[in-house]
Amino acid sequence: MTPIDRWRTMLLIRKFEEALDRRPDRGFQLFSSGEEAVAVGVCGALAGDDTLMCSGRSIGPALARGLDPADVMAELLGRSTGPCKGKGGRAHLAQPSAGFFGAHAVVGGNLCIAAGVALAMQRQRRSSVVAVLFGDGACGSGALHETLNIAALWKLPLLLVCDNNGYSVATPRAAALAPRQLSDLAKPFGIPGATVDGMDVMAVEGAARAFVERARSGSGPSLLECVSYRFATHSTSTRETRPAEELAAAKLRCPIVRYGIELETAGQLTAQLREKVEREVDEAVDRAISRAEAAPYPDRSEVLDDVL
Amino acid sequence: MTPIDRWRTMLLIRKFEEALDRRPDRGFQLFSSGEEAVAVGVCGALAGDDTLMCSGRSIGPALARGLDPADVMAELLGRSTGPCKGKGGRAHLAQPSAGFFGAHAVVGGNLCIAAGVALAMQRQRRSSVVAVLFGDGACGSGALHETLNIAALWKLPLLLVCDNNGYSVATPRAAALAPRQLSDLAKPFGIPGATVDGMDVMAVEGAARAFVERARSGSGPSLLECVSYRFATHSTSTRETRPAEELAAAKLRCPIVRYGIELETAGQLTAQLREKVEREVDEAVDRAISRAEAAPYPDRSEVLDDVL
Amino acid sequence: MSSEAPRATVKLFFREAIARALTEAMRDDERVMVLGQDVGRFGGSYKEFVGLIDAFGPERVRDTPVAEAAMIGLGVGAAAAGMRPLVSITYMDFLMLGLDPLVNYAAKVRYKTGGQLTAPVVVKTTAGAKGQGVAHSQCIEAWLMGVPGLVVVAPSTPADAYGLLKSALRAQGPVVFVDHKRLFPTAGEVPVDEGSVPIGRAVVRRRGTDVTIATHSYMTRVADEAASRLAAEGVSCEIVDLRTLAPLDVATVCESVAATGALVTLEEGQTACGVGAEISFRVREALPDVRVARIGALPAPVSSNPILESACLPDAERIAETVRRLLVS
Amino acid sequence: MSSEAPRATVKLFFREAIARALTEAMRDDERVMVLGQDVGRFGGSYKEFVGLIDAFGPERVRDTPVAEAAMIGLGVGAAAAGMRPLVSITYMDFLMLGLDPLVNYAAKVRYKTGGQLTAPVVVKTTAGAKGQGVAHSQCIEAWLMGVPGLVVVAPSTPADAYGLLKSALRAQGPVVFVDHKRLFPTAGEVPVDEGSVPIGRAVVRRRGTDVTIATHSYMTRVADEAASRLAAEGVSCEIVDLRTLAPLDVATVCESVAATGALVTLEEGQTACGVGAEISFRVREALPDVRVARIGALPAPVSSNPILESACLPDAERIAETVRRLLVS
Ligand SMILES: Cc1ncc(C[n+]2csc(CCOP(=O)(O)OP(=O)(O)O)c2C)c(N)n1
Ligand SMILES: Cc1ncc(C[n+]2csc(CCOP(=O)(O)OP(=O)(O)O)c2C)c(N)n1
Ligand SMILES: [Mg+2]
Numbered sequence A, B: 001m002t003p004i005d006r007w008r009t010m011l012l013i014r015k016f017e018e019a020l021d022r023r024p025d026r027g028f029q030l031f032s033s034g035e036e037a038v039a040v041g042v043c044g045a046l047a048g049d050d051t052l053m054c055s056g057r058s059i060g061p062a063l064a065r066g067l068d069p070a071d072v073m074a075e076l077l078g079r080s081t082g083p084c085k086g087k088g089g090r091a092h093l094a095q096p097s098a099g100f101f102g103a104h105a106v107v108g109g110n111l112c113i114a115a116g117v118a119l120a121m122q123r124q125r126r127s128s129v130v131a132v133l134f135g136d137g138a139c140g141s142g143a144l145h146e147t148l149n150i151a152a153l154w155k156l157p158l159l160l161v162c163d164n165n166g167y168s169v170a171t172p173r174a175a176a177l178a179p180r181q182l183s184d185l186a187k188p189f190g191i192p193g194a195t196v197d198g199m200d201v202m203a204v205e206g207a208a209r210a211f212v213e214r215a216r217s218g219s220g221p222s223l224l225e226c227v228s229y230r231f232a233t234h235s236t237s238t239r240e241t242r243p244a245e246e247l248a249a250a251k252l253r254c255p256i257v258r259y260g261i262e263l264e265t266a267g268q269l270t271a272q273l274r275e276k277v278e279r280e281v282d283e284a285v286d287r288a289i290s291r292a293e294a295a296p297y298p299d300r301s302e303v304l305d306d307v308l
Numbered sequence C, D: 001m002s003s004e005a006p007r008a009t010v011k012l013f014f015r016e017a018i019a020r021a022l023t024e025a026m027r028d029d030e031r032v033m034v035l036g037q038d039v040g041r042f043g044g045s046y047k048e049f050v051g052l053i054d055a056f057g058p059e060r061v062r063d064t065p066v067a068e069a070a071m072i073g074l075g076v077g078a079a080a081a082g083m084r085p086l087v088s089i090t091y092m093d094f095l096m097l098g099l100d101p102l103v104n105y106a107a108k109v110r111y112k113t114g115g116q117l118t119a120p121v122v123v124k125t126t127a128g129a130k131g132q133g134v135a136h137s138q139c140i141e142a143w144l145m146g147v148p149g150l151v152v153v154a155p156s157t158p159a160d161a162y163g164l165l166k167s168a169l170r171a172q173g174p175v176v177f178v179d180h181k182r183l184f185p186t187a188g189e190v191p192v193d194e195g196s197v198p199i200g201r202a203v204v205r206r207r208g209t210d211v212t213i214a215t216h217s218y219m220t221r222v223a224d225e226a227a228s229r230l231a232a233e234g235v236s237c238e239i240v241d242l243r244t245l246a247p248l249d250v251a252t253v254c255e256s257v258a259a260t261g262a263l264v265t266l267e268e269g270q271t272a273c274g275v276g277a278e279i280s281f282r283v284r285e286a287l288p289d290v291r292v293a294r295i296g297a298l299p300a301p302v303s304s305n306p307i308l309e310s311a312c313l314p315d316a317e318r319i320a321e322t323v324r325r326l327l328v329s
């Protein structure tokens, strides 16, 4: 991924979610503004044959993995042209053929599924790696322990990425999780762990790249904690309860602004280029919306399709 | 507990189980010969107001906690004079009034229950501590992680004791558990852990005592791993698959023989005293058997009692 | 209710009725405490715990990690050791993660210890669909009805939510209190005086003569909508709100069905081995010749897609159509 | 079965039939693998996996930690990614620990991805009581019947264990294969030729004219014992072995009941919202006037106490008595 593509993808996620949020028919959504660098950094480390899984907070991951924004928008707006025919929606977005094995809205519930996908990769002697994104909230769940243990024993090609945005709904991480660093949870199992700044896309990508290569070479799983912050409320129907100052301070660390400044300083993002990319992103989002709008809803009669 | 009482209790467990095993009507049982020092050492560190919980391997723990062998035998042989009226049996032995909150046969399933009992102690502002015994097998279960995390956050008065006998049924610990030391599992949570020789009753009691005092003083939970070995098959209906040499070597480390020699060397266990204790233990076991034999079975009509 | 003067009432939202019941119970009984995700300062996903942390402090109103197995296990263990915890499981789908301590310990501890221990925990959980998709929409209360040792309640009105929660917090053993996402914002009259609603009693919500609709929770409201439609066509429905699912108040259902001669069971969950299958069987033990039909979700997962969600779940039209068909059969 | 020459058979224990099915499936399909506690060198708690590790090696026959949630989750994830794992859950009671990946993912992944993914995992688990007490005796197959997307099979003979497991390992989606502690040591004839038994078809095990007993798994044998007793009294029982619980073969049950006019459902688990409640409802949709009774465990946990265990579970005498009462009603 080129530096500009990284920045573009983060911007795409932000603007895509903003456009979606403006729609009265958007339904229940979980946004990832503030956390773009985590998804984009991790995907920057993945190859085409690798696959990504994530939690219900799935828009950033799906777009970072390179899904067509129009397909994602169609799925989120319940259109039958979405990759899941409009049945999955936000919490269950998936397009395995594009390297996105999908979202799963059970906190912690995606971890052992991801390990199973990694087991399949291993058994099929593919050199593919599975990366799974989950929140700090999932670190309280026993599923993490069971997955770490088996993944370590069987040296599964699995990268566990904790997007620690500091909250599980309204509960601060410190009230729910005893460990000082969440990546410490890997240690007893002999699994390498690292904690990086999740608002720094290059830090995420660098750490992820090392762990992905490790997994690819057969050395087994790893745990990457990315410390981020969520700018939006937990969901579109959740009230905000975080301190205003905390939120304001976090917004100053916006990963998109930050990476944009880095690129500017390095002379890689001129004003002109910035404008061009912003326009392209706006067009992509507009196109996604208009394509979705033009697409049909599923018919009630499809309710019993794809059950068995 | 006096040194002689420690030795006596270990001997009682051994002889009690041997007597039970000889009975054709004993049903399905899990014995703990070889592991007597773990239960006896832990109970040596508990006060009367503390409470003990354990896994389905419950005969040693129940006797170590001081339950009347006759009551335990009655329960195990399905007599209605058992503390659970013969309904609980081996896997679900309990006598809370005697400081034995009980056995629970779900591997890992007793951990969060024990934490809940500890929560009750804490809320009731009692200075009591809960000790819970579980096997190495339970260390693969997510319940341990969830319990460690919450117990650490809430500083629960809980002593987690892993009786690591090296096997879960026939699966060696190394094939099922990635950690080098099982007590390491406490570390990420900031919980103190220790690994001791579980065939050495004084080592177990010493470590348990420190952790119990810690919990009693309000400093929270701890994890004690006791490395032991089981002399019998997993259950009375399980075939033996462990290497004969391994078993033979372990038997040389018998905790009862070992502690007996220590006491002899220290002049605390004379041949005469040994004979007297052995005779008393035999009598206690005989009495347990004959009391149980004399006791009635529950009636079929009791099947619906105590449901709601 | 007796023939005395009508009791004074106050209008409360369903969520407020829950908070009120908890407030009174926690005031009266030091042993009552609340464990759950975001139940403290946040006040619960549906605001049903608002005010409790201010009144009773963070020791008794505890935010937990996302760890449903341990949450229920802790509640169950604490209950067995003398407390009266309420454990909040925000989505009934995730009750699955905590079934082991609930079913394998709480429901059996009284039995297996020969009465030495009992675990009077209340597990409060929210069933039903409201746009959140396949893993946040399920109704699995029928599973719990087949677990000896569990009491299951599922109120449909604020008054019953209040009164049944009061009873649940005083029960002898474990109680699963099932509410519903679509009920929290509904309002209803609740007696001003403190009181409770007994566990194990259904109630006739609407009087009618042609058919009995036996249902619970949010579907009680959908049944009422269907009954109003049918009334316009001259069909008179009696609606029995079960309120408690275990133990089932079969007598009240039978009394109604004996009069109407026809039974429709209605639930939001799956029909296979569901609440309706059980009620139908029990009613026909007493009244073998009544006509019976059952309604539930279609046999598919419940999508977050609004069209597919509504196609899957019972609605007034499906109920009305079922009643019409049954009455001509 | 056609009218051709009878197929040659060989006598196998139930546990051997399972091992044979797995051996053939693993030989034919590289994607099949086994995950479970003590399934490797030990060969399974009931010896049903004996020989597999020697034939296929430890990469394909994997011992797991005691971690039912992850075991099922891994199997489900691997299945969704193209493998065909069989996950062994030694006691059905502990299936509860893994219901989340099974019900919330495997059963729904095909639906929620619009058909992009499916999870053809086989979860093999052992139900029923045999002296191991309250947490090692449960039958919760009825819960699974209410989960759209799951297939549930529960054979009673070695031939069906073999044939249904072969089918399960080739199914499109997740299958729960329920066996029973008391079946493993039973023996029966199994065709020498390789083959399979189709999912979704019940079978008449014993021909009779007075009453139909619809049952599954180990209770099929108990039903047969009851039928022999009743035969001595001149009462002729037809026994339908359901074999598959989801989807239910209602047609075969109805055909039998249409002829006998009376239905007794029999299961080892709880009756409330159980298999029998469902069968009864479905049969009466077609045949509203037949007499029906159901039998299951009494509503109590199953103690390891032999007297209480046997008092709780259905036995030949209880079945015979139920049939006698039904036929005079
Ligand atoms: C097992 C389970 N319990 C509860 C929930 C409800 N829930 C949805 S998102 C969420 C918060 C999760 O926090 P975290 O893992 O940090 O992810 P974030 O929302 O911060 O991205 C909760 C509790 C759930 N989806 N799954
Ligand atoms: C959740 C669960 N899964 C499986 C079992 C079956 N089982 C009973 S004992 C046992 C072995 C447990 O090993 P460990 O915890 O080391 O205890 P030990 O038997 O060695 O004392 C197993 C797997 C169970 N009781 N509970
Ligand atoms: Mg978070």
Ligand SMILES: [Mg+2]
Binding pocket: B135, B136, B137, B163, B164, B165, B166, B167, B168, B169
């Ligand atoms: Mg062990």
